[in-house]
Amino acid sequence: MKRKYGLSSNFDSIFALASTSQRSAIHLHRVSGRNLFEIISKYVYKPSNQNENLNIDLLLQKSNGKAISHYVYLKDQNLNLIDDVMITFFPAPKSYTGEDIIEIGVHGNPLISAKLQSLLRSIGMRDAEPGEFTQRAVLNGKMDLAQAEGINQLIHTETLGGIQLARNTVEGVLSKETELIRDQLISMLSYLEAHIDFAPDEVGDYNPSSLLPQMEEAKSKLEALLNTYSTGLKVREGVKVALLGKPNAGKSSLYNALLRYERAIVTNIPGTTRDVLEDRLVIQNKDFVLIDTAGIRNTTDTVEKIGVERSLKTASIADIICFIINLENIEYEKISDVIKFEIKAFLSEAKLSKDQKILIVISKKDLLNEKIIKNIENIFKSCISEFRTEPFGFCLDSNIVVTSTENTDLLSKHLVILHEELTGMLTKNENPALISMRQKNKVEIAIKCIDDAVNLIKQRDFPEKISSIINHARQSLQEIVGEIHLDNVLEKIFSTFCIGK
Ligand SMILES: Nc1nc2c(c(=O)[nH]1)N(C=O)[C@@H](CNc1ccc(C(=O)N[C@@H](CCC(=O)O)C(=O)O)cc1)CN2
Ligand SMILES: Nc1nc2c(ncn2[C@@H]2O[C@H](COP(=O)(O)OP(=O)(O)OP(=O)(O)O)[C@@H](O)[C@H]2O)c(=O)[nH]1
């Protein structure tokens, strides 16, 4: 049967275990190459009559170019049984790689898998390199390079947010966005090329300034795209929430309550927590990294001092700061002063930036009287007015929440809202995001080129020069999705893949 093979058709047939190699229910092996079915048919037998080969050609005719699975007996060259297996044939070009693919599911014993692999080696196939299946998929036009990076991330990411971003990339959302911007650049290029090739009486006066609005538009799209890299990191790695405050504020207790297990040591001794603790936390499918810190105070204890330094360092890298204030045993009249004093002391010690969110958390709700709980919001509003100016301006939209270890629902709700404020709509399906440093670098180059082109336009420079630099921007965007001819670049990208992917 004639099948259409892609660009990678000159390559060897490759195989790899696509599943774990541990003892398990099933090991799934994958083979990709050309004329695979003809080669393998000798070793595949009918379950009903183990002396009769399965007629794969007939099977494929019935399946009409689509993948088809069958239960068969697999034997080696000496006609010794390897295993009874499920085998799936994906005829080229309708497969993951665009070549013929065979998937073989054997019983998940490493010894059985070794037998199968030695058969495959002995019939001229070789072990696949990391990412080689996906590399062939790219070469055969089944997906572009950005999508391949999405697949790699889909497998390696450790967060739900990371999966969502990777999925969007696999679906081609990023590829589409770069194509839109590329199209814009191409339309500018065609204007410039027309003025290079033709006289003004044919194509009108040369007025490069007319390109400026389009340049600005392309640039702002690229800058928005560039921003998705750092926001995407927050989505992928989890938004960092640091619990900060004075000793005995109740930080470790809240840490445990949010994580729902006794992770950190809690005692009534101030200065219990000495080091920074970190754990993953998922609330409503949103990923956080929760960080417990040592209580901040002046201390002569050497170990605690280091702990305090680390707390302040954590404060500067956190996305969300939960500043925890303990009002137990504080008279109603003094509350405003205590809140002001503690926030001021914290802000004067910690180095914060405007991008960080601050949430004021009043702890130990169960120990506070009703009057305090009822009025705390108003007290807070009146006393933070003095933080609304520089250098405290970032406190502007701070919220306050009263909580106890008994019930952290309200605190969780605030964290989810702040997560959304920090990550925006990035995880929604329509939104593209840069998911690798490589992609980010390409966008940065494109932005730099556009800046240079704008300067040349303002100087009314020759269309040749402007065109060449815009073309460079276009090329850089093109490289996000592919058209990279340098083997070492491709090798570098695919070397981080799993074997068998
Ligand atoms: N058993 C198995 N499970 C798997 C994979 C696989 O390769 N095998 N995948 C591997 O990553 C993922 C699914 N992705 C896949 C993507 C494309 C094709 C494929 O055969 N595409 C053909 C036919 C499409 C069709 O019939 O509509 C094509 O694109 O032409 C298969 C799996 C996850 N699960
Ligand atoms: N009743 C009550 N007690 C609490 C609550 N949260 C914390 N505590 C108590 O307050 C004391 C200090 O709590 P921790 O969680 O260790 O405080 P911390 O801020 O981590 O303290 P350091 O490690 O010293 O910085 C402990 O005795 C806790 O049991 C709460 O919501 N209600």
Ligand SMILES: [K+]
């Ligand atoms: K403590």
